[in-house]
Amino acid sequence: MAKKKTESVYRVTEIIGTSPVSWEEAAKNAVETAAKALRDLRVAEVCKLDMKVDGGKVIEYCARVSLSFKYEA
Known part of the structure; x- marks a missing residue:
């Protein structure tokens, strides 16, 4: 008996997460929010990683995250 090949299509989108603590936390926030x-x-x-600076101090970390998820038409 031959296995049936399953074909899937995935969509890719970019989102940006932020955190006052770290880039890791910013990326985690992005993924966990998108998962909802x-x-x-x-x-x-x-x-991409960047940060917001105010008065010479880092006030926010930003992580641009590319997510792939199964596309259902």
Whole structure:
């Protein structure tokens, strides 16, 4: 008996998470928030890290995250 090949399509989108603590926390916030609205998340890739500065001090870390999730038409 041959196995049936399953084909899937995945969508990729970019989101930005923020945190006053760290880039790791910013990326985690992005993924966990997106998971509330998107089903079947597969891969999260941090694409860009930056931070907001005010008065010479870092006030917020930002992580741009590329997410892939199963696309259902």
